[in-house]
Amino acid sequence: MKIIPEHQIEESKKLRAIFEERQLQARHRGKRITQAGVGRACGWASAQSVFSQLLVGRMALSLDSLLKLALVLRFSPSEVSPRLASTMELIAKLPGIVQTDVEPYRLPVLAGSVPVSCKALLSAGKAFELERGAFGHLTIYSADPLAYGMVVSGNHLSPRFRNGEILVIEPGKPCQAGDEVLVQLDDGLCMLREFIYQRDGQCRLDGVCGGDSVYVENTSIQAMHVVDVIAKSSRWNR
Structure with a gap:
């Protein structure tokens, strides 16, 4: 029997909580958000299957899947996976990294009035x-x-x-x-x-x-x- 790491279980719980919150917000607007819809927005071929496995912890989050979900569901990567978010920060600090290589993965906080x-x-x-x-x-x-x-x-x-x-x-x-x-x-x-x-x-x-x-x-x-x-x-x- 495959043992699922504790961090994988915790990350799936946090992701599921955010997804359920977005579903509730959509229902208040008379809309509907589905697992398949989120998966398609992330560009996954087996849309519903991949997202479903991430939600229950059967599949581990990768940096790529976390970033795609963060953009689609509009959350900060650190809310779900501090370990992967810290990896993003390390990548940004590596010498020789071109700014455009890292920029697509940033979720900037913009100030304004x-x-x-x-x-x-x-x-x-x-x-x-x-x-x-x-x-x-x-x-x-x-x-x-x-x-x-x-x-x-x-x-x-x-x-x-x-x-x-x-x-x-x-x-x-x-x-x-x-x-x-x-x-x-x-x-x-x-x-x-x-x-x-x-x-x-x-x-x-x-x-x-x-x-x-x-x-x-x-x-x-x-x-x-x-x-x-x-x-x-x-x-x-x-």
């Missing part, structure tokens, strides 16, 4: 008003120089968006099907919805907590900005 410039005054209806103002800033990085923060006020979109949370909105990011978006209508009201498609002069927007779909004339939409992340309150400097 995003202004919090509005509050979503949520109501029981589909649309709500925005309160404009200067509400401090978020200590968070965004690749969009026009990004801004929006405070959620009210629980009508809970559990997806809860009272007091701050959303990072990116106006410069193109909308893709499945994106959550802030839609600004020409009557001054706004909606937080899931973008599905635009065609035949209309835009289909679904509820972020499931349920109803609405069809809005393109001519009635003043702006549509992608909701990038939900920022932690610890990043909000008021």
Whole structure:
């Protein structure tokens, strides 16, 4: 009987916990993450089989598999395998290593600041008003120089968006099907919805907590900005 090393068991537990957390986050958005999907995103031929064996500890994590999973599931390699993460640091320090050889395996932490410039005054209806103002800033990085923060006020979109949370909105990011978006209508009201498609002069927007779909004339939409992340309150400097 093959004896599985203790570190292999511990790493599989940590990886499984992260995967289950990502599944839960996806379900809250009405999405689904599968083992096969993760495996395909990593480029493995036997997608579901390989990832499944890594999750239960039957297969040991390699540096290559850890890096691919870290990029797909968005975690730091040290969260799952400190031993392999330390190997990455040693490789980076080797003399003669070309920077581009190491760079693809780095997960940089980027500093930045995003202004919090509005509050979503949520109501029981589909649309709500925005309160404009200067509400401090978020200590968070965004690749969009026009990004801004929006405070959620009210629980009508809970559990997806809860009272007091701050959303990072990116106006410069193109909308893709499945994106959550802030839609600004020409009557001054706004909606937080899931973008599905635009065609035949209309835009289909679904509820972020499931349920109803609405069809809005393109001519009635003043702006549509992608909701990038939900920022932690610890990043909000008021």
